[in-house]
Amino acid sequence: MSAPPDTREVILEARELTREFDGVKALDRFSFQLHRGEVLGLLGANGAGKTTAMNCLLGLTLPTGGELFAFGLELQRHRIQILQRSNFSSAYTALPGNLLVGQNLLVFAKIYGVKDPKAKIAELMELLEISHLSKRVTGQLSAGESTRVNLVKAFLNDPELLMLDEPTASLDPDIADKVRKVVRKVQRERNIGILYTSHNMRDIEEVCDRVIFLHKGRIVCEGTPTQILSRSSSSSLEDVFIKIARDGEIVDEA
Amino acid sequence: MNLQTISALVLRYLFLYTRTPMRMVELVFWPVVDLVVWGNVTVFIQKNTNPEFGNFVLFFLGGMILWDIMFRAQQGVAISFLEDVWTRNLLNVFVAPVRTSEYVSATFIVGFLRIVVTAIVLSLISWFGYTFNVFTLSWWLIPFFANLMLFGWSLGMISTALILRWGQAAESLAWAIPFFFQPAVAVFYRVEDMPAWSQPIAWCFPPTYIFEGMRDVMKSGSMNWSYLWTSAGLNLLYLALAGWLFLWILNLTRKRGLLTKFATQ
Ligand SMILES: Nc1ncnc2c1ncn2[C@@H]1O[C@H](COP(=O)(O)OP(=O)(O)OP(=O)(O)O)[C@@H](O)[C@H]1O
Ligand SMILES: [Mg+2]
16 A cells, blocks of 8 residues: 655655764665655654754765755755755754844844844744743743744744754643644645654654654655554554664564 | 845844953953053063163064954954854854855954954053054054954964864864964064074064064054065965865864764754
């Protein structure tokens, strides 16, 4: 049983992406396509290669093999053009802690060449329910608050392509839920393609249209959450995850 | 290069300086301490020696002020980069559509703004405290400042490259770099007073010509024009070399995958 092919435009593509660190392959001939308006989840145990994949796709780390394309353009050669239409957010980066939230967002709005920065920032802060944080010092925000500020930054340039590396890490269930909902909402409204990593299976079930399980840099299985569940003997994605993390493979129905 | 991107990056540094007044203090504190110490020492020497050494005060204070210009330019560039490292912001900048040239230009501008502040403060203090008027150097000051700033920028880029490659362990090295050059560029003495073997080395660095020129101007009101041109020419060479080194190391960190490790730590 296979799903009908996705006919939407491919906005991000990796062909045999390989990245070695001192002889160890963090990514091993990893190929995938992300379509416009699709949310693709990248799953896998700690060290599976998710962040490395994202870093290669952002041009921060050079691959040791393979080819990368975004919007049909070769990644390294058209980096600036691509980054103009993309954005990124992670629980592990921060905006400068010593500036006010509003100042930080203004700087990035200008860097991305946003037309009416003040209005855009106000609109997005409203959407993420953090309008009251504008005059706060960025470094003093709670994890949940700063995640949402980072997301405002990530939406500033109306990206067509968004990479989110564990956006809900360290959030309480309530805020995590809000963040998921708002990401999903903005994503649908603006038809954004998102590459999403998370260790939270709730995230994946609610946000992702399709997932890829990585194990030691290789794809172990791929499909919609429902397809994956139907293919394994496990009753939840969580169990599939554990199975793959331990055995490196998804066990087919006997 | 996109001017809007550069101005946005500069804006970020301006916010930083207005948000954290300690940074303004830091900008002014050491130059003032240096100036007062050197000012007093030279006054002391002058009082206790033959009057023909009278120019010493001028030479020392002039050398000190010009040296500080170069040092501040270097720091402006290196600190701007370190600010992004310290605040874990580097990744945000590198995934934004910011060209390396735009990023570097912004740090240059911050280097320039820093020396303007330093220069104003030092000029005022030396005038009121030691009746040393930097403007005795009249319009020569402009090419002097420009050349020293250019060399400061080169050193700043080299410092940044070292930090990129070796991480924050290289930070103290980055501070020290200008001082490796201090003995060689004849800040407080003439090249002819240096040991013979070291004289050719001194002439390899652009600031040497400026410090020599400064003393000539103080003595006779003019200087050898070829000094200025040579200094400017060498500066372009050093800027090109430093820029190449920076790009090479940036590319190396991308290849080794170090950029992100180091940006998120
Ligand atoms: N710069 C580097 N130098 C050496 N090894 C690295 C480097 N970056 C990543 N690795 C290695 O590559 C592998 C994949 O790491 P990566 O960060 O991509 O994992 P991940 O799937 O994001 O894990 P996590 O869930 O913990 O975030 C790991 O074994 C890691 O140690
Ligand atoms: Mg990771």
